[in-house]
Amino acid sequence: EAQVTQNPRYLITVTGKKLTVTCSQNMNHEYMSWYRQDPGLGLRQIYYSMNVEVTDKGDVPEGYKVSRKEKRNFPLILESPSPNQTSLYFCASRMRGQRSSYNSPLHFGNGTRLTVT
Amino acid sequence: DAKTTQPNSMESNEEEPVHLPCNHSTISGTDYIHWYRQLPSQGPEYVIHGLTSNVNNRMASLAIAEDRKSSTLILHRATLRDAAVYYCIPLNNTNAGKSTFGDGTTLTVKP
Numbered sequence: 330e331a332q333v334t335q336n337p338r339y340l341i342t343v344t345g346k347k348l349t350v351t352c353s354q355n356m357n358h359e360y361m362s363w364y365r366q367d368p369g370l371g372l373r374q375i376y377y378s379m380n381v382e383v384t385d386k387g388d389v390p391e392g393y394k395v396s397r398k399e400k401r402n403f404p405l406i407l408e409s410p411s412p413n414q415t416s417l418y419f420c421a422s423r424m425r426g427q428r429s430s431y432n433s434p435l436h437f438g439n440g441t442r443l444t445v446t
Numbered sequence: 447d448a449k450t451t452q453p454n455s456m457e458s459n460e461e462e463p464v465h466l467p468c469n470h471s472t473i474s475g476t477d478y479i480h481w482y483r484q485l486p487s488q489g490p491e492y493v494i495h496g497l498t499s500n501v502n503n504r505m506a507s508l509a510i511a512e513d514r515k516s517s518t519l520i521l522h523r524a525t526l527r528d529a530a531v532y533y534c535i536p537l538n539n540t541n542a543g544k545s546t547f548g549d550g551t552t553l554t555v556k557p
Contacts, residue, residue: 372490377544440488440489
């Protein structure tokens, strides 16, 4: 089944303890992205990757790192989590068309609810 | 990035059609208009997308204005399972990196 898999689904941690949220897709998609969702603020993009070894900042990258060493995986790293990073996180992937006339949808994971105390 | 404007909330009765509007007046010529919905406690899911012509699929229809500055997602017969937050977002391939979702429209369906 084609899917985007995030782990863990729920995570409670303390301030300053490094953590990684994993994201994996089995659709051979070039494009992957991380979002955070907070009440009243919609989905805000953290980082995205257009392909292996290519990453770029979204709207809210501060406090986060990502890597794209393999096409299927795009982990989100919080080196020193703080309480303001308590949020619901979503990973998404998408095929990049070879022509601008081809356009494909985003596929989302089920989310990771992170609480930083 | 093209910005979108959607009503915060809309209500519908079950079995009736629902028209969800989206304003995207700064859309570029290569942006497709995508719609996603997010059910409670789930990730967003794809609904439909289009470039210029109106589009239909099993979930919904998409009506795109001739000047492409607005679009309308049409649910032909709303069900209770359609209660969700609906997002419209312009996406293209040539500059597909940034994807900024707005706050979406919360659709309530009354039995």
